[in-house]
Amino acid sequence: MKSVLGLTVNGRAREDAVAYNALLIDYLREHVGLSGTKMGCDGGECGACTVLIDGAARLSCITLAHGCAGRHVETVEGLAAGGRLSPVQRAFHETLGAQCGYCTPGMIMAAEGLLRRDPDPDADAIRAALGSNICRCTGYVKIIEAVRQAAAS
Amino acid sequence: MNVGRIGARTPLVDGPDKVAGKALFSADFQTGALVGAILRGTFGHAELLDVDTGAARAMPGVRAVITGADCDVPFGVLPIAENEFPLARERVRYRGEPIAAVAAVDAKTARAALDAIKISYREMPV
Numbered sequence: 052m053k054s055v056l057g058l059t060v061n062g063r064a065r066e067d068a069v070a071y072n073a074l075l076i077d078y079l080r081e082h083v084g085l086s087g088t089k090m091g092c093d094g095g096e097c098g099a100c101t102v103l104i105d106g107a108a109r110l111s112c113i114t115l116a117h118g119c120a121g122r123h124v125e126t127v128e129g130l131a132a133g134g135r136l137s138p139v140q141r142a143f144h145e146t147l148g149a150q151c152g153y154c155t156p157g158m159i160m161a162a163e164g165l166l167r168r169d170p171d172p173d174a175d176a177i178r179a180a181l182g183s184n185i186c187r188c189t190g191y192v193k194i195i196e197a198v199r200q201a202a203a204s
Numbered sequence: 205m206n207v208g209r210i211g212a213r214t215p216l217v218d219g220p221d222k223v224a225g226k227a228l229f230s231a232d233f234q235t236g237a238l239v240g241a242i243l244r245g246t247f248g249h250a251e252l253l254d255v256d257t258g259a260a261r262a263m264p265g266v267r268a269v270i271t272g273a274d275c276d277v278p279f280g281v282l283p284i285a286e287n288e289f290p291l292a293r294e295r296v297r298y299r300g301e302p303i304a305a306v307a308a309v310d311a312k313t314a315r316a317a318l319d320a321i322k323i324s325y326r327e328m329p330v
Contacts, residue, residue, distance in 0.1 A: 086232035087225020127225035140223040147213055152222030153229060 058119050061129030069116050076100045078116035079126060087127040087156045098184030101157035102126050108164030127156035130163065139163050139201040148197035150188035158184050162198045171202050238267055241314035243304040243321055245296040252294055253324035255304055260320040265313040271304045296325070
């Protein structure tokens with residue numbers, strides 16, 4: 052069964068016929084065509100699918116698309132307005148906070164959510180905010196450095 | 205490579221694409237590829253009496269269903285030990301051994317097809 056879902060994705064209002072049981076990640080990747088949001092564990096454990104819903108970091112693989120009706124969803128593609136990397140994106144690139152890059156969109160969205168509510172987080176606050184985002188390449192030192200650099204910029 | 209670069213960070217050539225969400229990973233290609241799923245045994249040791257795939261094959265969106273009956277060529281890590289089959293034949297020898305495989309148009313259909321396969325076992329001593 053499908054019904055019309057109205058929401059905002061990266062600042063743009065949309066209305067789509069979406070199945071009642073569709074997950075937000077599948078709606079974003081397959082319906083909207085935004086493949087930047089990654090499916091890692093498919094169970095809310097790895098954080099690769101993190102997006103912002105009304106500015107707060109949420110896991111799109113355990114969120115129903117229809118649960119976002121009327122809300123503002125932001126994905127990693129929405130940060131680089133006009134093709135310019137956002138401060139968080141630039142910091143992840145410059146500090147080598149991305150290696151294979153698969154966890155990176157989720158890391159960046161979790162960091163973005165943190166910096167919006169706490170513009171100057173210390174390392175503990177960064178660790179807490181990114182605590183449910185798993186990276187199997189770089190470890191976390193450069194990722195935490197990236198968030199601190201973004202906060203300072 | 206310039207010696208002066210040692211100790212300096214060299215940005216990834218694909219770094220900007222990765223942080224922008226533009227980098228394409230295998231799962232990001234919309235290729236129309238089929239989705240595979242494997243049905244696994246639930247006993248540590250059992251005689252496999254029958255694997256009925258009729259209902260699964262008849263489901264819309266299911267493109268292929270195979271069982272051990274389709275896999276009669278043994279393989280092995282060493283030439284002297286080519287005694288394994290990709291899907292169980294006649295006996296299941298460990299919990300989780302693959303018994304049947306399905307290819308379908310999407311993951312939901314593939315999972316439903318696995319559920320539609322009926323296996324008859326006779327449990328044996330472990």
